Amino acid sequence: MLLKDFISGSVRGLEPLYGREEAKSVVLMLCEACLGTKSYTHIVNPEYSIDISRQAELDAAMKRLETGEPVQYVLGYADFAGYRFRVTPSVLIPRPETEQLFRIAGESVARRLRMKSAFGRSGVKVLDLCTGSGCLAWSLALSYPDARVLAADISQEALDVASGQNFKSEMKKNGAVRPEFTRADVLDTDAAGLSEPMARWGGFDVLVSNPPYVRDSEKALMRKNVCDFEPGIALFVPDADPLVFYRAIALWAGKALVDGGAGFVEINEAFGPETRQVFREEGFPDAELVKDFCGKNRFVRFTK
Ligand SMILES: C[S@@+](CC[C@H](N)C(=O)[O-])C[C@H]1O[C@@H](n2cnc3c(N)ncnc32)[C@H](O)[C@@H]1O
Incomplete structure (x- = not known):
């Protein structure tokens, strides 16, 4: 043919x-x-x-x-931040908005690495909550070889995909260090699953997270190829409590970040001011909204 x-x-x-x-x-x-x-x-x-x-x-x-199966699942990969990630139906397909989150957080990592090296110190520690395919964790680790990344997810299937990403040749080329992946329920803010590795790592300089944030009621508005194929656990939150992940992330940020450390989270555009308020009330008074390339409130950034 x-x-x-x-x-x-x-x-x-x-x-x-x-x-x-x-x-x-x-x-x-x-x-x-x-x-x-x-x-x-x-x-x-x-x-x-x-x-x-x-x-x-x-x-x-x-x-x-x-x-209606997404082309990335059919091919088995998705491109993100210049890297090719293996994706299976256990993980969300990385989105262009999240690539913007990678860039914003990456600028902060780069600035902190420069500052540390000016004072003869090295290494910036990054915590990625709700890592999925590991797209943020790996892209930050590969793009900033002096950064060290700890990444968590509740789904063992997602962690298997994230930890199995094959970036051996990229790591060999630039000396990047593979992220550490750990299983933890971010909503259980007393859980040893996250507290234990966090304590072992010490304070983090940067936190990133793209948690589930689509309300159950928004399912009806979404395309078939998202709802029928991508994992519901990666996408949906109850209508009754759409900001549940941000309250938990704010608590983890309070425990995890060093003084002066920064957090960057992706959010539901329908709840910009409300999500910012969650972080302001949890001890990050400078929390502010950042728009995505479509002009929508898509991220909150804050410093400790
Ligand atoms: C929106 S996806 C983001 C995945 C990836 N970071 C990205 O940006 O493409 C959210 C992720 O949160 C994970 N997740 C859902 N509930 C969780 C929980 N209670 N604790 C930790 N991770 C959770 C899901 O398994 C999924 O991988």
Whole structure:
């Protein structure tokens, strides 16, 4: 089959789910992963013919995509902050907003590393709560090789994915140190699961977290490929208590951060001022909102 025919037929198949533009980018991602083609191969080479040995693989992938399964689960990876992460249905697919969280927190890590080195000291310690695929933990560890990262999640399946990410060659190249992953319930603020490794690590300079923050009632507004395939435990909080994770994170931040340490959390845009207030009331009077690239209240940052 000609590549251009496969692409046009597949885009038509996915259009009802995704709309034309997104359907096209999903199909092009699939072709790039399976065939090694570029987004323009079918245009500059309209006679490009798909190797018969790859057709079954493409057809099987298309069947999964047509059920609404996200392309990242079908391919088994998602790109985040310039790194390729393995993803399975046990972990949330990293989002572009979270990449912005990585950049904001990363600037703070970089500044602290510079300050420490000016005083002849080294090492900045980072705590990542609700780590999922480990996208924040690993990206910070790989981008700032002098940083040390402790990351926690309640889901053993997610921790298996996070701790199994293969960044051996990146670590070898820049001397980065693999994050430590630990199982803990962030909502149990007395839990030894987190207190024990935290005590062993000593004070943290930076805390990052992208906890579950979508209200159960918002499920109805979400796309099928999110609700049916991504883990509910990673997404949803009860309508009756949508800020439950932020109260817990604020408590952990109070215990974990050194004086002058900073926290960065991703939030539900519907609760910007309320989430900021949680941190102000828990001992971070300078807590402030930061907007995402769409102009929505998406993060709170605070210092101890
Ligand atoms: C929104 S996902 C974020 C994953 C990843 N940090 C990211 O940004 O892509 C939230 C994560 O919180 C974890 N989680 C849910 N409840 C938790 C709890 N009580 N304690 C610790 N982690 C929890 C889920 O397993 C999930 O991995």
